[in-house]
Amino acid sequence: xxxxxxxxxxxxxxxxxxxxxxxxxxxxxxxxxxxxxxxxxxxxxxxxxxxxxxxxxxxxxxxxxxxxxxxxxxxxxxxxxxxxxxxxxxxxxxxxxxxxxxxxxxxxxxxxxxxxxxxxxxxxxxxxxxxxxxxxxxxxxxxxxxxxxxxxxxxxxxxxxxxxxxxxxxxxxxxxxxxxxxxxxxxxxxxxxxxxxxxxxxxxxxxxxxxxxxxxxxxxxxxxxxxxxxxxxxxxxxxxxxxxxxxxxxxxxxxxxxxxxxxxxxxxxxxxxxxxxxxxxxxxxxxxxxxxxxxxxxxxxxxxxxxxxxxxxxxxxxxxxx
Amino acid sequence: xxxxxxxxxxxxxxxxxxxxxxxxxxxxxxxxxxxxxxxxxxxxxxxxxxxxxxxxxxxxxxxxxxxxxxxxxxxxxxxxxxxxxxxxxxxxxxxxxxxxxxxxxxxxxxxxxxxxxxxxxxxxxxxxxxxxxxxxxxxxxxxxxxxxxxxxxxxxxxxxxxxxxxxxxxxxxxxxxxxxxxxxxxxxxxxxxxxxxxxxxxxxxxxxxxxxxxxxxxxxxxxxxxxxxxxxx
Numbered sequence: 001x002x003x004x005x006x007x008x009x010x011x012x013x014x015x016x017x018x019x020x021x022x023x024x025x026x027x028x029x030x031x032x033x034x035x036x037x038x039x040x041x042x043x044x045x046x047x048x049x050x051x052x053x054x055x056x057x058x059x060x061x062x063x064x065x066x067x068x069x070x071x072x073x074x075x076x077x078x079x080x081x082x083x084x085x086x087x088x089x090x091x092x093x094x095x096x097x098x099x100x101x102x103x104x105x106x107x108x109x110x111x112x113x114x115x116x117x118x119x120x121x122x123x124x125x126x127x128x129x130x131x132x133x134x135x136x137x138x139x140x141x142x143x144x145x146x147x148x149x150x151x152x153x154x155x156x157x158x159x160x161x162x163x164x165x166x167x168x169x170x171x172x173x174x175x176x177x178x179x180x181x182x183x184x185x186x187x188x189x190x191x192x193x194x195x196x197x198x199x200x201x202x203x204x205x206x207x208x209x210x211x212x213x214x215x216x217x218x219x220x221x222x223x224x225x226x227x228x229x230x231x232x233x234x235x236x237x238x239x240x241x242x243x244x245x246x247x248x249x250x251x252x253x254x255x256x257x258x259x260x261x262x263x264x265x266x267x268x269x270x271x272x273x274x275x276x277x278x279x280x281x282x283x284x285x286x287x288x289x290x291x292x293x294x295x296x297x298x299x300x301x302x303x304x305x306x307x308x309x310x311x312x313x314x315x316x317x318x319x320x321x322x
Numbered sequence: 323x324x325x326x327x328x329x330x331x332x333x334x335x336x337x338x339x340x341x342x343x344x345x346x347x348x349x350x351x352x353x354x355x356x357x358x359x360x361x362x363x364x365x366x367x368x369x370x371x372x373x374x375x376x377x378x379x380x381x382x383x384x385x386x387x388x389x390x391x392x393x394x395x396x397x398x399x400x401x402x403x404x405x406x407x408x409x410x411x412x413x414x415x416x417x418x419x420x421x422x423x424x425x426x427x428x429x430x431x432x433x434x435x436x437x438x439x440x441x442x443x444x445x446x447x448x449x450x451x452x453x454x455x456x457x458x459x460x461x462x463x464x465x466x467x468x469x470x471x472x473x474x475x476x477x478x479x480x481x482x483x484x485x486x487x488x489x490x491x492x493x494x495x496x497x498x499x500x501x502x503x504x505x506x507x508x509x510x511x512x513x514x515x516x517x518x519x520x521x522x523x524x525x526x527x528x529x530x531x532x533x534x535x536x537x538x539x540x541x542x543x544x545x546x547x548x549x550x551x552x553x554x555x
Binding site for chain 2: 135183
């Protein structure tokens with residue numbers, strides 16, 4: 001069994017994704033995946049029609065709901081979101097079995113929509129049939145968010161694709177909102193901390209090679225990791241808390257250099273930039289005025305561009321050397 | 323597939339751990355209510371207090387918390403009314419705005435009998451929710467649950483309740499002898515119409531929860547024998 005055959009078996013078993021297989025084949029001098037398959041992966045008219053159908057159905061549901069919501073009974077309100085959710089799940093499952101790349105891709109989008117509709121269905125169900133005890137609201141929101149995360153995770157388990165990674169990231173952001181809603185007064189600190197924790201866990205899982213596709217997993221979870229400290233930094237007056245986003249950005253930039261992954265550098269440096277600009281304006285603008293904060297921001301922007309350019313050069317050199 | 327299962331387990335496990343931690347630690351939750359006067363009556367609190375309960379029924383109880391009884395449950399779309407006041411030791415009255423002219427409703431505390439007469443000049447009533455004592459002292463509660471009393475020599479902090487910011491109690495009225503404050507507290511996650519009634523001594527040393535479920539219509543009136551009632555016309 002030669003190297004090319006090994007790579008094809010690993011790809012078929014799901015250990016490596018298509019892009020990685022193509023890179024390995026190119027490195028080993030083999031032929032990247034069959035040209036016929038590659039052509040079928042290109043978006044086509046059929047795929048566009050599928051998306052158009054999804055958009056039209058969604059628009060119809062929204063208009064129907066807007067016009068008739070007050071007339072609907074509780075079970076029919078649930079059905080408005082629940083039936084499309086089940087249909088999206090079934091259609092997505094069927095489409096994912098197709099040989100056509102475009103149809104399979106549409107299936108992943110249908111499952112993404114199903115994950116979002118799960119949240120809506122659970123929320124309507126909780127509103128219509130939810131428990132009536134005094135503290136129910138916080139528990140209900142946690143339940144709805146937990147159910148959405150579970151659905152997104154199961155769909156990713158069955159189809160580890162970009163839309164499912166995005167759905168998982170979105171559901172975890174929702175979970176952060178629900179956790180932040182637990183205290184008597186809404187806690188942006190707890191919301192941000194939860195989102196940051198999920199982001200860090202996702203980045204770790206992506207780097208362990210377990211969370212795939214890595215491209216979207218790295219981007220989505222790195223974004224969560226910096227969005228968290230951005231949220232609690234903006235809500236806090238304490239300078240160290242406002243600077244956590246800068247620290248997280250620096251960690252991502254370091255990870256980028258270590259793993260030779262540019263997406264972490266982009267997200268990390270972006271976070272450092274946003275964090276420092278917000279910090280300058282909140283800490284210095286009241287005393288030194290907006291012009292000084294703008295000068296500092298401009299200098300920072302130039303520094304960011306130089307760092308990104310340098311990082312890209314270093315990473316290209318490392319890839320070439322590898 | 324095994325690795326994917328690990329990913330799902332880690333993400334769901336992390337979420338479950340977070341929820342468990344905030345729920346077990348009661349993160350950000352407060353229970354500022356003073357001890358129940360119904361369970362532990364305080365004989366040093368004088369007089370009797372009237373309030374609207376959660377079912378819009380008029381209740382009169384000892385301010386000490388020792389006893390209470392439902393006086394009447396007025397029917398009609400409005401139910402209760404403000405400002406509730408004591409006309410004498412045995413008579414309560416309040417305004418009802420159900421028609422073009424306000425009705426003065428009088429309730430016999432002993433029998434529960436109700437009578438209504440038009441009151442064309444209701445503006446003379448001192449509204450209970452103004453937080454002003456009969457001697458002119460004013461009490462306020464800031465966003466952190468600290469109770470301040472404004473006296474001739476300035477503001478004095480008398481109590482500090484551990485509450486979520488902007489979710490503290492409010493001073494609604496005073497005792498007729500100006501020695502006690504009545505505070506209304508709406509639990510942040512409870513029914514927005516469901517209030518607790520707290521009593522707090524003027525110096526802040528004694529406090530207690532008189533009622534756990536009351537309606538907030540500003541309708542709390544206090545009577546002390548030999549002193550009179552508050553609020554009054």
